Amino acid sequence: MSARYAFILAGGLGTRLCLLSERRAKPAVPFGGKYRIIDFTLSNCVNSGIYDVGVLTQYRPTSLRQHIGIGRPWDLDRTRGGVQLLQPSLDSVESDWYQGTADAIYRNLIHLRRRMTDHVLVLSGDHVYKMDYNVLYAFHEANRASVTVAVTEVPADAVSAFGILETDRTGRVVGFQEKPRLARSRLASMGVYLFDRRSLIQWLVEDAAMKDSAHDFGKNLLPRLVARGEAVYAHHFRDYWQDVGALDSYYQTNMDLISDRPPLDLNDPGWLVHTQSADRPPVRFETGGVAERSLIANGCRIAGTVTRSILFPGVTVAPGAVVSDSIVMNDTQIMRDAQLDRAILDKEVVIGGGARVGWGEAMTPNEACPEHLSNGLLVVGKGTRLPEGLTVGRNARIGAFVAEDAFAGDVPAGGVVRGPEAEH
Amino acid sequence: MRDVMALVLAGGSGERLSVLATERAVSAVPFGGKYRIIDFALSNCCHSGVHRLGVLTQHAPTSLHDHISSGRVWDLDGRETGVVILQPFLTRDQAGWYQGTADAIAQNWDVIEESRAVRVLVLSGDHVYKMDYRALLEVHGRLEASVTMAVLPVTADQSRRFGMVTVDAYGRATRFEEKPAHTDARLASMGVYVFETDLLREALRGRPRDLALHVLRPMVEAGERVQTWEYNGYWEDVGEIATYHRANLDLLKPDPRLMLHDARWPILTRDEERPPVLLLPGADVQDSLVANGCRIAGRVRNSVLFAGAIVQAGAEVVDSVVMHDVVVGRSARVHRAILDKFAHVGEAAALGSGDRSSDPALAWLDGLSLVGKDAVIPAGVVVGPQVVVGVGATAADFAGGALAPGTRIADRVATQDLV
Numbered sequence A: 001m002s003a004r005y006a007f008i009l010a011g012g013l014g015t016r017l018c019l020l021s022e023r024r025a026k027p028a029v030p031f032g033g034k035y036r037i038i039d040f041t042l043s044n045c046v047n048s049g050i051y052d053v054g055v056l057t058q059y060r061p062t063s064l065r066q067h068i069g070i071g072r073p074w075d076l077d078r079t080r081g082g083v084q085l086l087q088p089s090l091d092s093v094e095s096d097w098y099q100g101t102a103d104a105i106y107r108n109l110i111h112l113r114r115r116m117t118d119h120v121l122v123l124s125g126d127h128v129y130k131m132d133y134n135v136l137y138a139f140h141e142a143n144r145a146s147v148t149v150a151v152t153e154v155p156a157d158a159v160s161a162f163g164i165l166e167t168d169r170t171g172r173v174v175g176f177q178e179k180p181r182l183a184r185s186r187l188a189s190m191g192v193y194l195f196d197r198r199s200l201i202q203w204l205v206e207d208a209a210m211k212d213s214a215h216d217f218g219k220n221l222l223p224r225l226v227a228r229g230e231a232v233y234a235h236h237f238r239d240y241w242q243d244v245g246a247l248d249s250y251y252q253t254n255m256d257l258i259s260d261r262p263p264l265d266l267n268d269p270g271w272l273v274h275t276q277s278a279d280r281p282p283v284r285f286e287t288g289g290v291a292e293r294s295l296i297a298n299g300c301r302i303a304g305t306v307t308r309s310i311l312f313p314g315v316t317v318a319p320g321a322v323v324s325d326s327i328v329m330n331d332t333q334i335m336r337d338a339q340l341d342r343a344i345l346d347k348e349v350v351i352g353g354g355a356r357v358g359w360g361e362a363m364t365p366n367e368a369c370p371e372h373l374s375n376g377l378l379v380v381g382k383g384t385r386l387p388e389g390l391t392v393g394r395n396a397r398i399g400a401f402v403a404e405d406a407f408a409g410d411v412p413a414g415g416v417v418r419g420p421e422a423e424h
Numbered sequence B: 001m002r003d004v005m006a007l008v009l010a011g012g013s014g015e016r017l018s019v020l021a022t023e024r025a026v027s028a029v030p031f032g033g034k035y036r037i038i039d040f041a042l043s044n045c046c047h048s049g050v051h052r053l054g055v056l057t058q059h060a061p062t063s064l065h066d067h068i069s070s071g072r073v074w075d076l077d078g079r080e081t082g083v084v085i086l087q088p089f090l091t092r093d094q095a096g097w098y099q100g101t102a103d104a105i106a107q108n109w110d111v112i113e114e115s116r117a118v119r120v121l122v123l124s125g126d127h128v129y130k131m132d133y134r135a136l137l138e139v140h141g142r143l144e145a146s147v148t149m150a151v152l153p154v155t156a157d158q159s160r161r162f163g164m165v166t167v168d169a170y171g172r173a174t175r176f177e178e179k180p181a182h183t184d185a186r187l188a189s190m191g192v193y194v195f196e197t198d199l200l201r202e203a204l205r206g207r208p209r210d211l212a213l214h215v216l217r218p219m220v221e222a223g224e225r226v227q228t229w230e231y232n233g234y235w236e237d238v239g240e241i242a243t244y245h246r247a248n249l250d251l252l253k254p255d256p257r258l259m260l261h262d263a264r265w266p267i268l269t270r271d272e273e274r275p276p277v278l279l280l281p282g283a284d285v286q287d288s289l290v291a292n293g294c295r296i297a298g299r300v301r302n303s304v305l306f307a308g309a310i311v312q313a314g315a316e317v318v319d320s321v322v323m324h325d326v327v328v329g330r331s332a333r334v335h336r337a338i339l340d341k342f343a344h345v346g347e348a349a350a351l352g353s354g355d356r357s358s359d360p361a362l363a364w365l366d367g368l369s370l371v372g373k374d375a376v377i378p379a380g381v382v383v384g385p386q387v388v389v390g391v392g393a394t395a396a397d398f399a400g401g402a403l404a405p406g407t408r409i410a411d412r413v414a415t416q417d418l419v
Helices: A015-021 A038-047 A062-068 A101-106 A133-142 A156-161 A197-208 A217-227 A247-256 B015-021 B038-048 B062-068 B101-107 B109-115 B133-142 B156-161 B197-204 B211-221 B241-250 B360-365
Strands: A006-009 A052-056 A082-086 A119-124 A127-129 A147-153 A163-167 A173-178 A187-196 A232-236 A241-243 A283-285 A290-292 A294-296 A305-307 A322-324 A339-341 A343-345 A356-359 A378-380 A391-393 B004-009 B052-056 B082-086 B119-124 B127-129 B147-153 B163-167 B173-178 B187-196 B226-230 B235-237 B277-279 B284-286 B288-290 B299-301 B316-318 B333-335 B337-339 B369-371
Touching (some): A038 A119, A119 A133, A133 A147, A133 A232, A147 A217, A173 A232, A187 A197, A187 A217, B004 B038, B062 B082, B101 B109, B101 B119, B101 B211, B119 B133, B133 B147, B147 B211, B156 B187, B173 B226
Parallel strands (some): A006 A052, B004 B052, B316 B333
Antiparallel strands (some): A127 A241, A163 A187, A283 B288, B147 B187, B163 B187
């Protein structure tokens, strides 16, 4: 096996994840009770034998940088190769923020200079899936492709959210539409591209010179390559794959982990999802604690009731508290007799005693971001403290670091409470 | 703490831990849902700023080596500091095997000299406690003692388990008795000592075997400045089945004296890379510690479950310690038992069921049943209390069906698995 190199695009703004990615890059958003979204892609790399990875960051990289560190959990702290975080920099020729996905790679071509690789793998850092990239390499070589795009089948009503590929019987791509309203195919690009190194460099240089290009793989480069008949192939990936870039899909993908037949096995010893681990003791179930259909991570203390929920390390659920259908991140405290329903709480939130969060029948969409918060979910930002006895309606959005005395009163359905920091 | 070297005595064969220590040193026995016993001593060192460490091993050290590895978990992988594992070795004039704790230290004396440590902190790898050794070292330095030993008040009936120390009004040791049946002394040695290196070097010249009996006791008798430092926190020697089981279950009390959920003094251990605990429909867990990777569909009460343990629907686990990747099958019942890694309790089997025998020869089991690593208890079998199922036992070992109290199934020889 020749040397392999992968770029992971991890710079996106992630506005559709609302508060969760306001203060961190989307791939750094916590997922599944102990992971970050990017863990899946990083683990796929090392489990596929790829130990040389560049992570392209741009938006708020602090959280991601802390998480990846020198890459130890993934065995990416290596003498040769390893993981490198590639933040935009000021260089002698052109210097700017990354304009699009293709531009981000173009500005990092220097990293290919000393790497003797025949191919370059380009991945996205915000998808949840387990994939052996070796299969992609084999497919690519068997077809003598210039670029292979991994595709997954999506429902007909979802095509408008993806780049849709049309293929002939051999898997060769004959049509490419970016986020079409109607499409002839249901094969969506997974944002996983395997390029011939030489072709990629040539195409990126060419694209960079085009004034009318947004320098994006999906919008510009791939449609252009297909249109002029390059050897673009689609590899059909048939396992579980989820784009968790929007609040609803993020919530649903988390909940999939506790469904009766989880589509993604986190216990598979042959394909571990590696992550940075905290030094936490085992989960402590106290007298009166009840937990069913839930994932609960080390360091949690459960004295109340938890159903159909995902609890990250260090969450405490006090006696009489009830947590249902919720996602609760690290070290959040649910005080006595508080109730939580269909809520996503970021880290270090405190829900005061007797508070009712996700309460009532009213489903008024959120007044600030109705497009993301209209199905009944509510979001509370990091470090916020909800006062005792407060009632928060559905579809509400409460910012980060809101102090108890900053609440004027109950928060109605669809209500917004802004934190001291800027929000989108 | 640059002038201190810690030596962790981890060589014990642990006969009293029976099948739990067949294939591992006592200090490598799993504890508290995700730890090994030695994690307490190693974490104490890490948090106390003691960064030079030797771990003296002899009996079945593989598991301990795997666990400690480079010492990174405890930040014990420094360029010049860190942990070394000191296994017995041969020289041209020395037979190798450690004859006792003092002998083990003497055989590795060059490592201590090389560290240029002025003081040697001797610890045991078999104890569960949190201690800031800086307090002990501070007392030792301030009183200009030759030796300072940590002691703990115990009740009269406990004296036969410990080295008992009598002290004067200034806390100086005046008498040392090894495991006396009766004594007026109420302070037990915790096996935690600070020695002046120069003094220890001299004391080891006569090649004593045991540190407490042949080094410490003669020092006390000779009127050396042997100081005591009283410790009042939680401490348990978990080298016996009853105390091991009790110390695990102590963690489950409403306000445990040893708090694992303590961000200021976390117990550090190797990460298992497991997903969070999965609570399935029908799960009913109370008063228990359950580690990542467990999948629970049954009832769990007052028990400690290690990473990856599975309790299937209708099964019940009560007052038990269940180690990594154990499977408790559908409708099985496990009461007052300790199950080692990968043990498998078949569907509807019952473990720890029925009346206890009052045979004094079984007193060491404290009414518990033990199941060795990889052992399989076939479906439907009833296993009484005080039964010891050996490492790797198979269905064939249960040909008779039920096992009465006091039954012992022998360990399978490990090499059988290799062929």
